[in-house]
Amino acid sequence: xxxxxxxxxxxxxxxxxxxxxxxxxxxxxxxxxxxxxxxxxxxxxxxxxxxxxxxxxxxxxxxxxxxxxxxxxxxxxxxxxxxxxxxxxxxxxxxxxxxxxxxxxxxxxxxxxxxxxxxxxxxxxxxxxxxxxxxxxxxxxxxxxxxxxxxxxxxxxxxxxxxxxxxxxxxxxxxxxxxxxxxxxxxxxxxxxxxxxxxxxxxxxxxxxxxxxxxxxxxxxxxxxxxxxxxxxxxxxxxxxxxxxxxxxxxxxxxxxxxxxxxxxxxxxxxxxxxxxxxxxxxxxx
Numbered sequence: 001x002x003x004x005x006x007x008x009x010x011x012x013x014x015x016x017x018x019x020x021x022x023x024x025x026x027x028x029x030x031x032x033x034x035x036x037x038x039x040x041x042x043x044x045x046x047x048x049x050x051x052x053x054x055x056x057x058x059x060x061x062x063x064x065x066x067x068x069x070x071x072x073x074x075x076x077x078x079x080x081x082x083x084x085x086x087x088x089x090x091x092x093x094x095x096x097x098x099x100x101x102x103x104x105x106x107x108x109x110x111x112x113x114x115x116x117x118x119x120x121x122x123x124x125x126x127x128x129x130x131x132x133x134x135x136x137x138x139x140x141x142x143x144x145x146x147x148x149x150x151x152x153x154x155x156x157x158x159x160x161x162x163x164x165x166x167x168x169x170x171x172x173x174x175x176x177x178x179x180x181x182x183x184x185x186x187x188x189x190x191x192x193x194x195x196x197x198x199x200x201x202x203x204x205x206x207x208x209x210x211x212x213x214x215x216x217x218x219x220x221x222x223x224x225x226x227x228x229x230x231x232x233x234x235x236x237x238x239x240x241x242x243x244x245x246x247x248x249x250x251x252x253x254x255x256x257x258x259x260x261x262x263x264x265x266x267x268x269x270x271x272x273x274x275x276x277x278x279x280x281x282x283x284x285x286x
Contacts, residue, residue, distance in 0.1 A: 007099075116176055
């Protein structure tokens with residue numbers, strides 16, 4: 001699922017020109033055997049596959065092709081790869097819009113609801129989308145075979161990016177996976193465990209917190225800021241901490257008070273004592 005989401009977020013203005021250059025060099029190599037053109041195409045494909053795993057398919061397919069000792073220059077396989085490169089270069093923005101529309105009409109738990117099967121049924125007539133902006137499904141080469149000990153699963157056999165998108169979207173519908181926009185970063189994320197989840201766990205830059213951790217802290221902060229018991233306790237805590245810096249009390253005295261204060265706060269939270277009684281205890285405590 002992450003591969004589909006990250007593909008939808010790719011900057012097509014960066015990727016498309018690179019793909020056009022690759023297709024130009026591939027065409028030059030397949031017609032003239034220009035090895036410099038072939039090398040340039042593979043170097044660019046190497047860069048692309050670092051940007052997204054879907055481009056690993058193109059890289060692998062091209063690598064196997066140039067390594068094939070039985071290859072005949074300009075044959076059908078050469079042309080199929082060229083067509084794929086040209087189509088992807090031109091169609092990435094369209095693919096991304098179709099994925100976006102599919103999310104909105106079929107998978108978005110907040111807009112489309114919790115039943116992707118029902119939404120897919122209502123938005124397609126056989127294999128034709130009722131909305132022209134929706135993704136169109138086509139037959140894809142899928143097998144069914146053992147994938148791990150004691151388990152069989154569908155396995156996609158394809159070198160086409162469009163087939164990868166197709167397989168991912170239909171898998172979401174089949175497995176009833178919904179998506180939602182994260183309240184923190186605004187990116188789509190799958191509802192894999194809890195439909196109520198509002199913050200994602202999508203990959204972030206090294207050293208950064210994932211949105212779910214940030215969201216949990218924000219919720220805790222808001223909850224505490226609305227809690228009169230916590231406000232009173234926090235205000236007194238800060239006053240005591242300031243007295244440490246001023247040298248009026250020592251660390252041991254502060255720790256002892258803090259332990260007692262937390263116990264009294266717990267009593268107040270549970271209703272064993274009233275808010276006024278907790279306030280009086282804080283006022284009288286030393």
